[in-house]
Amino acid sequence: MIDLQPFWLSFKLAGLTTLILFFVALPLSWWLSQTRSSTKPFLEALTALPIVLPPSVLGFYLLVVFSPNSGFGSWVEELFGIKLVFTFTGLVVASCFYSLPFMVQPLQNGFETLNRHMIEASYLAGKSKMQTLWRVALPNIKPSLLTSLIITFAHTVGEFGVVLMVGGSIPGETKVASVAIYEMVEVMEYGKAHIYAAIMLALSFAVLLAVYLFNHKQRTRGII
Template sequence: MNIDFTPFLLSFKLAFFTTSILLIIGIPFAWFLSSTKSKFKPVLEAISALPIVLPPSVLGFYLLVFLSQSSPVGRFFEEMFNMKLVFTFEGLVVASSIYSFPFMIQPLQNGFENIPKNIIEASYLSGKGRLATLFKVILPNMKTSLMTAIIITFAHTVGEFGVVLMVGGSIPGKTEVASVAIYDYVETLDYESAHIYSLIMLAISFVVLLFVYIFNEKQKKRFL
C-alpha cells in the first residue's frame, strides 16, 4: 500500500513551531521561576503544570471554547489578523503550545536551579549583565536540561491526540496529524494502515528517547 506521509509532515511541522515558540517563552519563564522568591511561585508552578494532570478532553474543550470565534480571543485574532484559531493549523500551534508548556518549563527550571550560584555571581562580578550571564554562562552550562526540554517537547507534540483533535478536528492536509490519522483509520476499520502508522510512531518515539538517554550519558561522562 502507498503510505501518505502528509500527516507525519504536519506532525513534525506542528512540533517544530510549538517547540520553537515554547523555547522562546520557556527560557525567561523558567529562569524567573528558578530565581524568584515570591510567595506566588507555587501558584505559577501549579498553573504551568496543569496540562500534565488535566485530561486532554478537558483541556481541549476549554481551548476550543477559548479559541472559538464567539470568545474575545477568537474574535480578536479574526478581526485583527483575519485568522481563525479553530479547525486550523494556527489553532493547533496555539493549543499545542499550551498543552506542551510544562514539558519545556520543568526541565529548564531544573537546569537553572542546578547551576552553581558561584558561577552566576562570578559572571556578575566580571561585569556581565543578566542577559549576558543567561546566554553566555548559564545556558552553556545546562546543555543537558536544554536538550532534554527541546526533545521531550518535540516528541510530546508529535504524539498529541486529544487536544489537537478537539481544536483542529481531522481535516486532511491541514489539521490531520499522524495521531489523528491513526484514529481515523481505526474508526474506518482500516487496521492495516493504522498498524503501519502506529509502527512508524513507535519507531520515532523510541529513536527520540534513545537519543535523549545517549546524550545525557555523554554529558555525564564529560563531568566525571
Template sequence: MIETLSNIAFEPFLISFKLAIITTAILFVLSLPLAWYLAHTKSKMKPFFEALTSLPIVLPPSVIGFYILFALSQNSPIGTFFNDYFGIKLVFNFTGLIVASCFYSLPFMVQPLQSGFESINKNMIEASYICGKSKLATIIQVAIPSIKPSLMTAIIVTFAHTVGEFGVVLMVGGSIPGETKVASVAIYEFVEIMDYNSAHIYSGIMLIISFLVLLSVYIFNNKQKNAFI
C-alpha cells in the same frame, strides 16, 4: 505490504513534524525566561505558578482542548479580535494547532529547563554579574551552556510530545486533510474504519520515532555525565 505503504498518505506525519518544530521553537523562547524566574524567585507565589505551568500534565487533553477551543472560537473576545483585525481564525486550522500545542506541551519544556537552572552553581551566576554582564547576557552566555543535558532533554521531549498529541489537537483542529490531520488523528480514524493494516503502519512509525527520541536523550545525557567523570 509494499502496495499498502504506497497507498498511505504520509502527509499527516509532515504536519505533525511541522507542528512539533514550530511549537518547540516558540516554547523554547517563551520558556527560558519563565524557567529562569521559577528557578530563582523567592516569591510566595512560586508554587502557584509551578502548579499552573504543570497543569497540562494532569488535566485530560479533552478538558484542555475544550477550554482552548472555547477561548479561541470566533464567539470569544480573543477569536473575534484576531478574526476582525488580522483575518485569522484560531480554531480548525494549523494556527489553532500551534496555540493548543504550546499550552499542552509547556511543562515539558519548562520543567527540564527549570531543573537545569536550579542546578547551576550560584557562584557562577554571581561572578557573571560582578563582571558586569546583564541578566540576559548571563542567561545566554553562562547559564544555557551550563545546562546542555537539561536543554537537550527539554527540546527533544517537547518535540516528541507534540508529535504524539491527540486529544488537544483533535478538539481544536479537527481532522482536515492537509491542514490539521496529524499522525495521531490519522491512526484514530484508521481504527474507526477498521483499517488495521494502515493503523499498524502508522503506529509502528510513531513507536520507532518515540523510541529513537528517548534513546537519543539518554545517550546524550550519559555522554554528558561521563564527560565530567
C-alpha cells in the same frame, strides 16, 4: 500506499511549537529558578497543569476560548485576520499550551543545579540578567536544554486530544498522524493503522533513546 502528509503536518507542528516554546519558556524557567517570590508555587502549578489535566479538558476550554463567538477568538480574527479553530495556526497555539511544561521543567531543573557562585560572578563582572542567562547559564545546562527540546518535540508529535478538539481532522490542514491513526481504527483499517502506529512507536523510541544516550555520555564524562 502510505500517505505521509499527516506525518509531515505532525513534524511541522512539533517543530514550530518547540521553536516558539523555547523563546517563551527560557525566560520563564530562568525566572522560576532564581526567584523567591511567593507566587512561584502558583506559577509552577499553573505551568505544570497540562501534565495532569486530561487533554480533552484542555482542548475543550481552548476550543471555547478560540471560538469566533468568544471575545478572544473574535478579537484575534478581527485584528489579525487569523482563525484559531480548525486551522493549523490554532493547532500551533494550542500545542504551545499543551507542551509548555515539557519545555519549562527540564530548563528550570537545569538552571537550579547551576553553581550559584558562577551566576554571582557574572553579575559582579557587570553582565545583565539576560546576558548571564544567554552567555553563562544556558551554555552550562546543555543536557537539560537538549532534553527539553527533544521531549517537547516528541510530546507534540504524539498529542491527540487537544489536536482533535481544536483542529478536527482536515486533510492537509489539521489531520496529523495521531488523528489519522484514530480514524483508521474507527473504519477498521487495522493494516494501515499498524503501519502508522509502528512509525510513531519507532520515532518515539528513537527520540527517547537519543536523549538517554546523550545524558549517559555526559554523566560518564563527569559533565553533569
